[in-house]
Amino acid sequence: xxxxxxxxxxxxxxxxxxxxxxxxxxxGHRVSEWCGHGPALEEDIALSNQALxxxxxxxxxxxxxxxxxxxxxTADALAFLRDAGAFRNLLLVERPNGDFGQTLMRQFLFxxxxxxxxRALKASSDPRxxxxxxxxxxxxxxxxxxxxxxxxxxxxGTTESHARMQKALDLLFPxxxxxxxxxxxxxxxxxxxxxxxxxxxKAGWDRTIADVLAEATLTHPGEVWQHGVKGTGGKTGVHSExxxxxxxxxxxxxxxxxxxSW
Amino acid sequence: xxxxxxxxEGSKSREExxxxxxxxQERIDRGEKIEPKxxxxxxxxxTLIRQMGQHAHSEIVGQLPEGNWITRAPTLERKAILxxxxxxxxxxxxxLYSAAETLGVTRDELMEKLHSGNMKYxxxxxxxxxxxxxxxxxxxxxxxxxxxxQVPLQRTSYGPYSRAMIRICKEESFHQRQGYDIMMxxxxxxxxxxxxxxxxxxRFWYPALMMFGPSDKDSxxxxxxxxxxxxxxxxxxxxxxxxxxxxxxxxYLGLTVPDDNLVWNEEKxxxxxxxxxxxxxxxxxxxxxxxxxxxxxxxxxxxxxxxxFRDGLMAHAEKAASRRIAAE
Numbered sequence: 001x002x003x004x005x006x007x008x009x010x011x012x013x014x015x016x017x018x019x020x021x022x023x024x025x026x027x028g029h030r031v032s033e034w035c036g037h038g039p040a041l042e043e044d045i046a047l048s049n050q051a052l053x054x055x056x057x058x059x060x061x062x063x064x065x066x067x068x069x070x071x072x073x074t075a076d077a078l079a080f081l082r083d084a085g086a087f088r089n090l091l092l093v094e095r096p097n098g099d100f101g102q103t104l105m106r107q108f109l110f111x112x113x114x115x116x117x118x119r120a121l122k123a124s125s126d127p128r129x130x131x132x133x134x135x136x137x138x139x140x141x142x143x144x145x146x147x148x149x150x151x152x153x154x155x156x157g158t159t160e161s162h163a164r165m166q167k168a169l170d171l172l173f174p175x176x177x178x179x180x181x182x183x184x185x186x187x188x189x190x191x192x193x194x195x196x197x198x199x200x201x202k203a204g205w206d207r208t209i210a211d212v213l214a215e216a217t218l219t220h221p222g223e224v225w226q227h228g229v230k231g232t233g234g235k236t237g238v239h240s241e242x243x244x245x246x247x248x249x250x251x252x253x254x255x256x257x258x259x260x261s262w
Numbered sequence: 263x264x265x266x267x268x269x270x271e272g273s274k275s276r277e278e279x280x281x282x283x284x285x286x287q288e289r290i291d292r293g294e295k296i297e298p299k300x301x302x303x304x305x306x307x308x309t310l311i312r313q314m315g316q317h318a319h320s321e322i323v324g325q326l327p328e329g330n331w332i333t334r335a336p337t338l339e340r341k342a343i344l345x346x347x348x349x350x351x352x353x354x355x356x357x358l359y360s361a362a363e364t365l366g367v368t369r370d371e372l373m374e375k376l377h378s379g380n381m382k383y384x385x386x387x388x389x390x391x392x393x394x395x396x397x398x399x400x401x402x403x404x405x406x407x408x409x410x411x412q413v414p415l416q417r418t419s420y421g422p423y424s425r426a427m428i429r430i431c432k433e434e435s436f437h438q439r440q441g442y443d444i445m446m447x448x449x450x451x452x453x454x455x456x457x458x459x460x461x462x463x464x465r466f467w468y469p470a471l472m473m474f475g476p477s478d479k480d481s482x483x484x485x486x487x488x489x490x491x492x493x494x495x496x497x498x499x500x501x502x503x504x505x506x507x508x509x510x511x512x513x514y515l516g517l518t519v520p521d522d523n524l525v526w527n528e529e530k531x532x533x534x535x536x537x538x539x540x541x542x543x544x545x546x547x548x549x550x551x552x553x554x555x556x557x558x559x560x561x562x563x564x565x566x567x568x569x570x571f572r573d574g575l576m577a578h579a580e581k582a583a584s585r586r587i588a589a590e
Contacts, residue, residue, distance in 0.1 A: 025338075032332045032341075035348050036325035037560060039568020041356050041369075044325075048349035055342045062338075076337045100571050153578040154571065161574025253336040253394055260452050262336035262394070262444075 007125070007192035014069035015088065016189045018078065019235055020117075021061030022089035025079055027110060028054030029246055030097055039100050046146060050107075053139040060132045080254035084243045091227055091234045092175035094242045098168065101154060101161070105168035108147035112208040113179045114140050116201040125193035148212045155216025166218050177226025178233045180205070185235075264320035264384045264408055266475040267547065268313045268493075271305030273486040290491050295421040298364035306490050310420055311365050312381070313492060315372045318358035319383040321351050323376075323557050327391040328400060336394060343440055344397060350433045357429060361422035377562050385543060388551030389469050395448050395455070399462035401441015403470040403508065409434050410504045411474070414494035423492070442511065449515045456516075463512065464520045468538040474501040476540060506532045 032051035038044030062075035092110060097103045118140055121133035154161040180202040182190075189195035213220050232238045253262065276284060283303055289296070296302055325348050332348065335341035359369040375381040386404050391397065412434060415427045448459040475481060475497040487493035512519050523536045545551065 029333060032345055035332055035345065036322070036329035036352075037564045039564065039571040041322065041352055041359070043568075043571075044322075045349055045352045045356065048345055048352065052342055052345045052349065055338060055345065059338050059342070076339075079338055080336070100568065150575075154574040156581065157574030157576075157578040158570070160570045161577070164570060249333050252334050257452065257454060260336075260455060262340055262447060262451075 008188050008194060010068055010070060012185055012188050013192075013194065014065045016185050016195060017061055017065035017068060019088040019185075021058050021065055021075075021078070022087050023093050023110075023114075024054040024061065025058040026087070026089045026243070026246060027093040027107075028052075028058060029250055030093065030095075031103070031107070033097055034100075034103065043100075047103075050143055050146075053136075053143070057132070057136045057139070060135070064128055064132065076254075080251045084239050084247055085237045087234070087239065087243060087247075088237060089234050089239075089243075090175070090178050091240055092172065092178065094234070094240055094246060095172060095175060096242060098171070099164060101164040102168040102171065104147055104150050104154070105165060105172050107143065108151045108212070109172055109176050109209070110179075111140060111144035111147050112205050112212075113176075113201065115144050116204045117198075120196040120201065124195065129194055144208075148208070151212055151218075152216045155213070155218045162217065165216065169213070169218055170221055173221040174224050174227055178228040178235065181229040181231075181233070181235075183231060183235065264317045264324075264411070264473075265313045266316075266382070266384060266473070268309065268316060268487065270309045270484075270486040270490075287489070290419045290489075293417075294419075295424060296419050297421045305486070306492075307365050309487060309490070310423065310492055311362055311367050311372075313487075314358055314362040314365075314423055315367070315375065315381050316383060318355050318362060318372065319376045319381060320387065321355035321358060323383040323387045323561060324404075325351050325355075326557055326560055327387055327389070327553075328397060330391050331394060331397050334394070335397075340397075340444075347401070347437050347440060350437065354426075354430045354433070357426040358423075361420075361426045364422045373565060377558070377565060379549070379558070382547060383557075384473060385546040385551065386469050386473050387557055388546050388554045389465070390553050392465070393458045393462060395445070395458035395462035396466070398441050398444030398448055398459065399466040401437050401439075402445050402511070403441075403463075403466050404473070405434050405437040405441060406508060407470050407473045407504050409438060410500045410507075411495075417491070417494060419491035445515055445517075449517065459515065460517050463517050467520050468542075471501055471504070471535075471538045472540075472543045472546075474498075474504070476543070477537065480540075502532050505535050509533055 028051045031047055034047045038047055059075050062078045066073045066075055066078055092106060095106055118133045118137040122130050122137065124130040124133065151165060155165045180198045182197045182199050186198055190197045210220065228234055279287065282301065286303060328344060328348050332341065332344050335344050359372060362372060363369060391400065412427055412431050416424055416431060418424045445459055448455040478496045478498045481497050484493060484496055509519055521536045523534065525534050527534045
């Protein structure tokens with residue numbers, strides 16, 4: 001095992017890896033719900049591709065989480081056999097798809113955070129983390145380019161598209177604070193040099209959001225109430241009602257036919 | 263086969279052809295490719311639009327029965343493979359709509375015809391996918407049947423269609439393999455999994471045979487399309503080939519093809535088998551299959567719900583263009 005493991009408790013490291021892995025798993029699941037139902041064929045293809053990237057990243061992050069945990073579990077066991085309270089994803093990624101504008105806005109708000117996170121993790125003291133981050137960064141750079149571009153076009157499109165994007169922004173912005181709220185796990189990981197404090201990513205995110213919203217002629221919601229920032233959010237396993245339904249669907253076969261090989 | 267009952271136009275004998283039509287037919291007979299800007303009989307153009315349009319529609323409606331299981335795929339790897347596969351289908355739709363556009367029809371016009379029921383898609387996609395084994399059966403049987411038709415279509419006379427088919431065939435063979443791989447896993451699994459696999463074969467066998475269209479004796483549009491090389495084999499030839507290929511694969515899986523009359527015929531070097539229930543086929547084509555309303559409804563909903571999105575992008579593009587002009 002690498003030196004990084006000695007610098008931080010295994011359970012803490014595994015917990016932190018599950019946060020990243022669960023974000024991309026649940027967002028990938030949400031995005032994949034669009035497959036076959038997109039507003040244009042090109043969008044359908046792009047969204048499916050993005051879901052595919054996210055599920056691929058999830059395999060790497062949860063695979064590493066299982067390895068670090070060292071209890072003989074696999075990425076699949078983590079994805080399909082944990083109950084909602086053991087999931088560590090942000091509340092933002094489990095928000096329902098809503099209309100296509102809400103899906104895009106959720107993606108943009110997350111992509112802008114995700115890219116900052118991955119860029120920072122490329123300098124991780126754990127080479128496995130750095131390697132996954134470097135691979136994922138290439139994909140996520142494209143996700144952000146695409147979601148930012150569409151937010152601009154639709155914000156500055158018709159009256160209706162503008163209104164829908166503003167509504168999506170107002171609806172989802174209260175779920176962004178959780179991305180930057182540091183807790184004990186984050187601090188332990190930062191001290192070990194494996195990760196950085198989430199709060200350190202906020203300035204970069206703020207700049208991206210401000211630039212894109214301005215170009216999109218959308219109004220920044222400003223200081224609003226933020227969900228899940230006081231240690232009672234998705235990162236600590238306190239989810240919205242939606243996650244239970246996502247898992248009921250996602251885990252159905254593994255639960256109905258325990259131990260079967262697929 | 264993703265094109266069924268495509269109405270062909272303009273059947274003429276050589277004596278009835280104008281010199282231009284005759285020259286065109288001779289090019290096809292020599293195996294030359296017809297390219298978009300070249301002269302072609304109106305009937306050739308219209309028949310191709312119908313066939314390629316129906317094929318494209320089948321690809322995008324075909325996303326739905328498999329898309330139905332993406333969120334329930336049993337492992338991360340199966341989820342990724344299925345997503346990739348369904349994404350490929352959307353990509354095939356895109357190539358084919360683009361190829362059809364070279365014949366002077368827009369994608370929006372073709373969509374409108376799909377939504378209004380004036381153009382069809384393959385009957386197979388009106389059947390439900392009820393278990394995970396159906397993902398295996400669809401890949402194995404439905405993509406298997408599609409390949410039977412699409413491999414020869416790589417040699418079709420219309421250049422853009424032929425080139426689209428070459429790309430599509432590469433991906434389809436991967437799709438069929440992934441379907442068969444699911445079936446192998448299910449058949450080597452628990453008794454419940456094997457029962458699921460058998461049930462999937464039972465439900466998809468006859469609908470798969472229907473994909474090739476009615477028997478040659480009832481197929482009224484084949485001759486002209488074959489002369490134009492936009493149809494390369496008869497329906498019955500392809501169906502026979504499919505049965506001959508698939509029966510040993512079912513045996514290898516330890517599954518039983520749901521046909522008591524299935525027997526090897528030494529003399530013809532192929533299997534004798536039961537015809538599907540053609541009254542069911544015509545009912546499904548007419549809109550009365552188990553999922554017609556859901557499949558078409560989902561496509562129409564996607565289109566209608568996406569109107570504001572497409573309008574927004576158009577409006578932005580126009581604003582951006584006028585800003586550029588103002589800046590010059």
